[in-house]
Amino acid sequence: MTSSERPGLNVAVLYPDLLNLYGDRGNARAIERRxxxxxxxxxxxxVDIGDDWSTDQAxxxxxxxxxxxxxxxxxxxxxxxxxxxxxxxxxxxxxxAVCGGFQLFGHHYxxxxxxxMEGIGIFDAVAAHPGPKIARCVGNVVxxxxxxxxxxxxxxxxxxxxxxxxxxxxEVVSGFGNNGGDGLEGAKVKNAYGTYLHGAVLPKNPxxxxxxxxxxxxRRYGPEAAELSPLDDSAALRxxxxxxxxxxxxxxxxxxxxxx
Amino acid sequence: MRxxxxxxxxxxxxxxERVQRDAVSQLAQGLAATALxxxxxxxxxxxxxxxxxxxxxxxxxxxxxxxxxxMRGVAGALVEAATPLGKLPADCTAVLExxxxxxxxxxxxxxxxxxxxxxxxxDQLDRYxxxxxxxxxxxxxxxxxxxxxSIALNVDDxxxxxxxxxxxxxxxxFGIEDPNVPPAPxxxxxxxxxxxxxxxxFRYSRRYFAQLxxxxxxxxxxxxxxxxxxDEVSHGGGSIDFTLRLPETSVRITLPAEGxxxxxxxxxxxxxxxxxxxxxxxxxxxxxxxxxxxxxxxxVVVEGRRVRILLGKNPSGMNQALRTLQRPGExxxxxxxxxxxxxxxxxxxxxxxxxxESQAAHxxxxxxxxxxxxxxxxxxxxxxxxxxxxxxxxxxxxxxxxALELVPESESLVILPxxxxxxxxxQRLGGMGASRLWDVAR
Ligand SMILES: [Zn+2]
Numbered sequence: 242m243t244s245s246e247r248p249g250l251n252v253a254v255l256y257p258d259l260l261n262l263y264g265d266r267g268n269a270r271a272i273e274r275r276x277x278x279x280x281x282x283x284x285x286x287x288v289d290i291g292d293d294w295s296t297d298q299a300x301x302x303x304x305x306x307x308x309x310x311x312x313x314x315x316x317x318x319x320x321x322x323x324x325x326x327x328x329x330x331x332x333x334x335x336x337x338a339v340c341g342g343f344q345l346f347g348h349h350y351x352x353x354x355x356x357x358m359e360g361i362g363i364f365d366a367v368a369a370h371p372g373p374k375i376a377r378c379v380g381n382v383v384x385x386x387x388x389x390x391x392x393x394x395x396x397x398x399x400x401x402x403x404x405x406x407x408x409x410x411x412e413v414v415s416g417f418g419n420n421g422g423d424g425l426e427g428a429k430v431k432n433a434y435g436t437y438l439h440g441a442v443l444p445k446n447p448x449x450x451x452x453x454x455x456x457x458x459x460r461r462y463g464p465e466a467a468e469l470s471p472l473d474d475s476a477a478l479r480x481x482x483x484x485x486x487x488x489x490x491x492x493x494x495x496x497x498x499x500x501x
Numbered sequence: 502m503r504x505x506x507x508x509x510x511x512x513x514x515x516x517x518e519r520v521q522r523d524a525v526s527q528l529a530q531g532l533a534a535t536a537l538x539x540x541x542x543x544x545x546x547x548x549x550x551x552x553x554x555x556x557x558x559x560x561x562x563x564x565x566x567x568x569x570x571x572m573r574g575v576a577g578a579l580v581e582a583a584t585p586l587g588k589l590p591a592d593c594t595a596v597l598e599x600x601x602x603x604x605x606x607x608x609x610x611x612x613x614x615x616x617x618x619x620x621x622x623x624d625q626l627d628r629y630x631x632x633x634x635x636x637x638x639x640x641x642x643x644x645x646x647x648x649x650x651s652i653a654l655n656v657d658d659x660x661x662x663x664x665x666x667x668x669x670x671x672x673x674x675f676g677i678e679d680p681n682v683p684p685a686p687x688x689x690x691x692x693x694x695x696x697x698x699x700x701x702x703f704r705y706s707r708r709y710f711a712q713l714x715x716x717x718x719x720x721x722x723x724x725x726x727x728x729x730x731x732d733e734v735s736h737g738g739g740s741i742d743f744t745l746r747l748p749e750t751s752v753r754i755t756l757p758a759e760g761x762x763x764x765x766x767x768x769x770x771x772x773x774x775x776x777x778x779x780x781x782x783x784x785x786x787x788x789x790x791x792x793x794x795x796x797x798x799x800x801v802v803v804e805g806r807r808v809r810i811l812l813g814k815n816p817s818g819m820n821q822a823l824r825t826l827q828r829p830g831e832x833x834x835x836x837x838x839x840x841x842x843x844x845x846x847x848x849x850x851x852x853x854x855x856x857x858e859s860q861a862a863h864x865x866x867x868x869x870x871x872x873x874x875x876x877x878x879x880x881x882x883x884x885x886x887x888x889x890x891x892x893x894x895x896x897x898x899x900x901x902x903x904a905l906e907l908v909p910e911s912e913s914l915v916i917l918p919x920x921x922x923x924x925x926x927x928q929r930l931g932g933m934g935a936s937r938l939w940d941v942a943r
Contacts, residue, residue, distance in 0.1 A: 246620075258694060259694065261854075262611075262623075263848060263850040263851070263853075263854075264850035264851060264852065265850075266851025266854065267850075267853035267883070268851055270853075270883055271834070271883075274883060308632065308633060309633075311694075312632055312717075314695070314700070316664060338807045349738070373634070377574055379847075380847065381847070394847075394848045394849070394850055396848060397821040439761075439850045440850050441853050444853075444883065445583055445876070445879060474879055476875070476879045476931045477879055479875040479879070479893070480878070480879040482874040482875070483872075483873060483874070483876060483895075484876065487841060487872070487873070
């Protein structure tokens with residue numbers, strides 16, 4: 242990189258009007274803000290159904306959560322982009338897929354009415370909703386990711402199961418995670434990250450946000466661009482600590498009830 | 502019967518539920534009329550307005566306290582109003598706000614004469630799952646209503662308008678007709694994007710806020726023309742004037758409230774009153790005597806400073822509250838309180854869907870408190886607010902004191918709390934001598 246030319250990253254948000262539940266729009270803002278503070282120019286493109294777009298220029302692809310009906314709505318368009326997105330991930334393209342987006346980036350999602358929504362199989366995982374009578378997985382989450390805590394809020398009816406050999410993103414400390422059974426949260430394939438965490442997840446997990454940025458910088462500008470200058474993260478870390486506390490005190494009181 | 506409110510807690514949940522339901526259905530038989538009000542936003546204020554209108558008409562009114570909108574709250578209200586022998590006073594109308602999910606059961610226990618549907622927005626999805634399933638539940642509930650009941654629908658909300666297809670009885674549609682109402686800012690969150698039946702996208706020739714407006718779809722569905730409407734809406738210091746068009750006549754109303762959502766609440770109350778056979782003049786009298794309900798646009802004076810409380814519990818509600826604060830040139834001392842109790846919604850990610858960015862320039866001083874104060878502080882830092890001068894605190898009382906310190910005497914403080922923070926801060930204001938909480942002159 243020469244100092245006269247500012248580096249830049251292209252962020253694409255898939256279906257920003259449809260898959261945007263629970264503050265997921267905060268993720269694009271976190272990347273923008275953390276890049277701006279390091280004089281990295283970011284342009285954010287929203288990709289809607291039918292748009293003429295490919296991953297050619299993309300450095301980070303974000304996809305958020307939606308209700309079942311929204312996932313149903315986007316699945317055909319997403320299928321159309323499947324080959325492109327799979328090649329992009331193969332080529333170390335960076336992805337953050339949250340909740341409904343995470344489900345559709347697996348092989349398929351069976352909705353609460355039994356209807357199958359085809360995914361694009363980036364994650365070797367399947368998701369299924371156990372039916373309208375079964376409680377959703379809702380609450381604050383703490384998970385361990387590479388020895389660091391990540392925090393967020395989960396709210397999903399569907400349960401995700403990773404196939405053998407598919408790496409999880411993190412291990413659940415408190416909360417349900419992928420399915421409330423195996424203690425796993427999210428999935429990771431190369432630089433594609435899937436998670437159930439809303440919050441939005443990136444603003445209050447600055448390490449995770451910086452990882453995505455660093456991976457994208459490395460892919461575009463080479464390994465010497467991987468290192469990011471530190472930022473004043475006091476507000477983010479305080480929110481992180483508060484979310485941690487919210488999750489753990491809920492667990493504590495649940496345990497207290499059980500053993501009372 | 503009397504013991505129900507306090508003594509029922511030792512009974513197992515299912516038994517308590519049955520006892521409550523039975524109490525409601527027994528007592529409801531003694532009612533002259535029952536009005537149910539449901540929807541995401543505006544239930545409490547609509548119920549308060551309707552109660553005013555009914556009282557202006559000389560009728561007795563029972564109504565459940567703000568937020569007590571589950572079967573338990575309804576039972577509590579009726580039991581409290583009843584004599585020790587379990588009889589309600591003669592000629593008593595029940596005005597009951599019913600939680601969206603509890604509506605079918607409440608309507609079964611207390612057969613309604615009129616049911617008002619205000620709007621359907623994203624609020625505490627952690628409790629309900631998904632908006633679509635509430636809409637479905639409502640359309641099923643309609644078949645259980647008495648055949649001679651009326652329903653009143655806010656047809657500016659396409660999800661509410663569609664309920665008419667499931668109802669063959671009397672239906673009063675209401676909405677805003679004024680072509681000069683300013684449109685919603687582009688990019689503001691909306692919770693209904695397309696028709697769940699036809700999968701058609703909702704399009705708008707005018708969108709007021711959230712998904713409310715003059716909508717249509719490509720396959721030809723459109724917002725029906727209303728039986729009751731508001732036209733010639735004008736805002737003035739602390740009140741809104743509008744022409745209320747009723748099926749037979751029109752009256753000019755000066756409503757002591759702010760924000761377009763108050764007009765919707767007034768329309769909803771007027772529709773219910775019309776269904777109950779109340780005259781236009783009485784409706785006007787009732788609406789014009791409206792006082793802010795508990796924590797909704799409430800105004801008090803404490804230590805020589807005016808304090809306004811604007812409840813904001815979901816993205817569209819908060820966006821609306823903020824819009825009432827954004828008159829050109831106006832800047833405010835703000836106290837923003839974010840709690841994550843069950844009644845607030847335990848998920849605070851909704852704050853990322855609120856357009857705080859538009860408020861940053863209107864902020865004179867900022868104080869942040871509540872159980873998720875740090876989350877709020879992070880969100881507001883992103884939105885470009887000035888850094889709060891006082892420490893961010895989880896303690897609502899400490900935040901209130903710090904905020905008041907920043908407000909010079911004779912200036913005012915605006916408090917934007919979530920639900921439980923509103924209860925908390927209100928109580929503390931009371932403790933600080935903010936008397937006349939209910940009737941400070943505007
Ligand atoms: Zn989710």
